[in-house]
Amino acid sequence: MKKLINKPEDYVDEVLAGMALAHPDYFVIDGATGRMLRRSEPVEGKVGVVSGGGFGHIPVFAGYVGDGLLDACAVGDVFASPDMNPMLESIQFADTGKGVLCVVGNYGGDRMNFDMACEMAEMEDIQSTKVIVSDDVAAANLEEAEKRRGVAGFVFVTKIAGAAAAAGKSLPDVKAAAQKAADNVRSIGVALSSCTVPQAGKPTFEIAEDEMEIGMGIHGEPGVRRGKLKPVDDIVDEMMDLLIADKPIAEGDRVAVLINGLGATPIEELYLVFRRVKARLDQLGAHIALHLIGNYATSMEMAGASISILHLDDELETLLKAPASNPFWKV
Amino acid sequence: MKKLINKPEDYVDEVLAGMALAHPDYFVIDGATGRMLRRSEPVEGKVGVVSGGGFGHIPVFAGYVGDGLLDACAVGDVFASPDMNPMLESIQFADTGKGVLCVVGNYGGDRMNFDMACEMAEMEDIQSTKVIVSDDVAAANLEEAEKRRGVAGFVFVTKIAGAAAAAGKSLPDVKAAAQKAADNVRSIGVALSSCTVPQAGKPTFEIAEDEMEIGMGIHGEPGVRRGKLKPVDDIVDEMMDLLIADKPIAEGDRVAVLINGLGATPIEELYLVFRRVKARLDQLGAHIALHLIGNYATSMEMAGASISILHLDDELETLLKAPASNPFWKV
Numbered sequence: 001m002k003k004l005i006n007k008p009e010d011y012v013d014e015v016l017a018g019m020a021l022a023h024p025d026y027f028v029i030d031g032a033t034g035r036m037l038r039r040s041e042p043v044e045g046k047v048g049v050v051s052g053g054g055f056g057h058i059p060v061f062a063g064y065v066g067d068g069l070l071d072a073c074a075v076g077d078v079f080a081s082p083d084m085n086p087m088l089e090s091i092q093f094a095d096t097g098k099g100v101l102c103v104v105g106n107y108g109g110d111r112m113n114f115d116m117a118c119e120m121a122e123m124e125d126i127q128s129t130k131v132i133v134s135d136d137v138a139a140a141n142l143e144e145a146e147k148r149r150g151v152a153g154f155v156f157v158t159k160i161a162g163a164a165a166a167a168g169k170s171l172p173d174v175k176a177a178a179q180k181a182a183d184n185v186r187s188i189g190v191a192l193s194s195c196t197v198p199q200a201g202k203p204t205f206e207i208a209e210d211e212m213e214i215g216m217g218i219h220g221e222p223g224v225r226r227g228k229l230k231p232v233d234d235i236v237d238e239m240m241d242l243l244i245a246d247k248p249i250a251e252g253d254r255v256a257v258l259i260n261g262l263g264a265t266p267i268e269e270l271y272l273v274f275r276r277v278k279a280r281l282d283q284l285g286a287h288i289a290l291h292l293i294g295n296y297a298t299s300m301e302m303a304g305a306s307i308s309i310l311h312l313d314d315e316l317e318t319l320l321k322a323p324a325s326n327p328f329w330k331v
Numbered sequence: 332m333k334k335l336i337n338k339p340e341d342y343v344d345e346v347l348a349g350m351a352l353a354h355p356d357y358f359v360i361d362g363a364t365g366r367m368l369r370r371s372e373p374v375e376g377k378v379g380v381v382s383g384g385g386f387g388h389i390p391v392f393a394g395y396v397g398d399g400l401l402d403a404c405a406v407g408d409v410f411a412s413p414d415m416n417p418m419l420e421s422i423q424f425a426d427t428g429k430g431v432l433c434v435v436g437n438y439g440g441d442r443m444n445f446d447m448a449c450e451m452a453e454m455e456d457i458q459s460t461k462v463i464v465s466d467d468v469a470a471a472n473l474e475e476a477e478k479r480r481g482v483a484g485f486v487f488v489t490k491i492a493g494a495a496a497a498a499g500k501s502l503p504d505v506k507a508a509a510q511k512a513a514d515n516v517r518s519i520g521v522a523l524s525s526c527t528v529p530q531a532g533k534p535t536f537e538i539a540e541d542e543m544e545i546g547m548g549i550h551g552e553p554g555v556r557r558g559k560l561k562p563v564d565d566i567v568d569e570m571m572d573l574l575i576a577d578k579p580i581a582e583g584d585r586v587a588v589l590i591n592g593l594g595a596t597p598i599e600e601l602y603l604v605f606r607r608v609k610a611r612l613d614q615l616g617a618h619i620a621l622h623l624i625g626n627y628a629t630s631m632e633m634a635g636a637s638i639s640i641l642h643l644d645d646e647l648e649t650l651l652k653a654p655a656s657n658p659f660w661k662v
Contacts, residue, residue, distance in 0.1 A: 002523045002524065002540065002541075002560060002634065003563075003597075003600060004521075004523070004563040004566065004596065004600040004603060004604060004635075004636060005562070005563050005600060005603060006562040006563055006564055006603070007562070011599075014603055014606060015599045015600075015602050015603060017606055018602030018603055018604075018605050018606035019602050021605065021606055021609050022602060022605050022609075022622060022624055055599075056599070058597070058598045058599050058602075059598070063598075190335075192333045192335070193333065209333065210333075229333060231336070231337045231338070232334075232335040232336050232337055233337055235335065263595075263597045263598075264594075264595035264596075264597070264632060264634070265335065265595075265632070266334075266389070266594045266595070266629060266631045266632055267389045267390070267394075267594075267626060267629060268342075268346045268386075268387070268389050268631065269334060269335040269336060269346075271346050271349030271350050271353060271389075272335060272336060272337070272342075272345055272346060272349055273335060273349075274349050274352065274353050275345060275348055275349035275352055278352050278353075291353060293353055295598060295626075298597060298598060300597045300599065301595060301596070301597050301634070303333065303595070303632065304335075305335060327661075330658075330661050
């Protein structure tokens with residue numbers, strides 16, 4: 001295991017400490033177990049937006065606490081759901097009487113613990129509701145879309161939820177905007193190498209020196225196809241074909257695109273991915289209204305990339321482009 | 332070789348094409364060989380600031396073209412100096428009658444070609460001058476500091492040169508500010524794994540699964556010590572000791588800090604590095620006036636990190652904090 005870390009058991013808390021030291025205006029460590037990252041103050045009169053999930057995907061999840069983004073976030077161990085308590089603490093912090101939206105990746109533990117946290121909040125007369133992000137088209141067929149995992153599409157859904165809340169919308173309206181984003185975002189990844197969970201100490205999976213896996217999940221979940229590494233244009237074509245088959249892109253469509261590095265892939269290569277994605281969208285006559293290129297949803301030292309496409313209407317485009325401020329959000 | 336690329340011989344030009352497609356407001360490909368990245372228009376009445384160097388370090392060098400940063404940049408092949416022509420074209424583009432400063436990393440080819448480019452510019456009555464960045468304390472002892480390579484300190488020197496030019500300073504004053512930054516910045520890296528030059532197809536160097544190399548250069552140049560991987564706090568302590576031995580840090584000093592990922596190191600680990608750097612600076616009673624944490628000067632898929640410390644006075648701090656806009660510059 002080749003990592004710049006101290007003891008594996010201290011990894012999560014020390015990274016959070018580093019983030020809070022580096023960005024004290026954005027990130028405050030809180031909660032009985034120190035596993036909640038929150039803004040310095042809740043924003044009065046605004047619907048709260050929170051999230052939570054396993055660690056090892058920075059900036060996802062906790063890195064998106066910020067202005068126009070999340071108010072608080074529960075932090076789990078590496079690739080493990082937080083327990084219910086920091087989720088409840090996040091909801092309690094974010095509530096100023098207008099209720100709280102929880103943006104939740106479609107993982108069993110995250111869903112179950114947020115269900116409990118929302119029930120506990122209900123007992124304190126805090127209104128809360130959830131939007132589930134399940135954007136990974138590789139994780140299940142369209143007929144079983146509810147089984148799909150949440151991956152980098154979380155970034156778009158969170159930005160839109162945060163912007164809707166910042167615009168003063170009601171909880172049902174914030175939820176509706178976030179749900180529309182979740183319904184209209186599709187992602188797919190390609191992995192070239194494994195990550196290593198610090199406390200496991202060895203790679204999560206093996207993959208040969210000349211192989212890639214299309215559709216692999218951000219925790220190493222099996223993808224749709226493992227095969228020989230191909231030129232990036234061919235890889236992107238295969239990924240785009242899967243995305244387009246799942247949700248067609250027509251002439252005149254407006255989309256937002258996220259070319260996401262999984263952690264160990266050079267920036268240069270992300271621009272090669274973008275170049276081909278843009279060529280494909282140009283061929284279709286679609287317009288890229290906004291694009292992000294960088295490490296937005298990672299898996300520690302996994303090499304590879306994912307492509308996320310969010311289909312936009314006027315409301316989503318406006319919310320996506322609304323100002324936001326955070327150490328990791330840059331348009 | 333596990334890269335998301337097409338043909339190795341097309342790598343540089345296709346990445347540049349992707350950058351220009353993604354950020355047309357900032358990056359325009361120009362020059363007879365297409366190896367110059369420039370802003371859309373020169374800024375009239377301002378000293379020009381240009382750079383140039385080998386490819387494979389994005390955002391260094393060409394990624395720092397932008398407002399308050401570089402006006403143009405010559406682009407070489409991977410880890411190879413650009414030839415004189417795109418350097419001359421960069422100078423010609425950036426000059427609006429006030430002269431041009433060239434910010435140049437301390438590599439033989441880059442220096443020699445910029446010398447020629449400046450001479451050629453002189454024959455066209457374009458005033459130009461150079462500042463050499465040689466911040467890598469591992470590359471040579473203090474007595475031979477002129478032999479040191481330029482590494483991530485380039486980012487600070489470029490920002491300060493760009494801000495001085497944007498503030499309307501004269502060429503001698505822009506040069507003086509940039510030279511002061513170059514004189515006051517120190518860097519050191521640690522490498523955990525090698526990068527691979529696409530046209531070579533195999534790793535630049537071998538390093539065992541349990542080894543690290545302190546002070547390795549960004550092209551794989553030998554460092555000061557190879558040894559067993561240690562906890563990150565111990566590694567940072569060793570790196571900070573080398574930086575402090577080279578240029579002492581006293582109580583009350585103000586510094587800017589860049590915690591730079593070399594390309595394949597997870598963001599989480601950079602925050603662990605920052606955490607320890609901050610603890611060390613706190614112990615010394617020094618104040619961090621600005622910090623950057625991320626992939627600012629990379630070596631493709633090399634794993635590892637570097638620490639750069641810029642010693643500030645009022646002028647440098649003001650210039651460093653002056654507004655700048657670019658896809659890769661974020662404070």
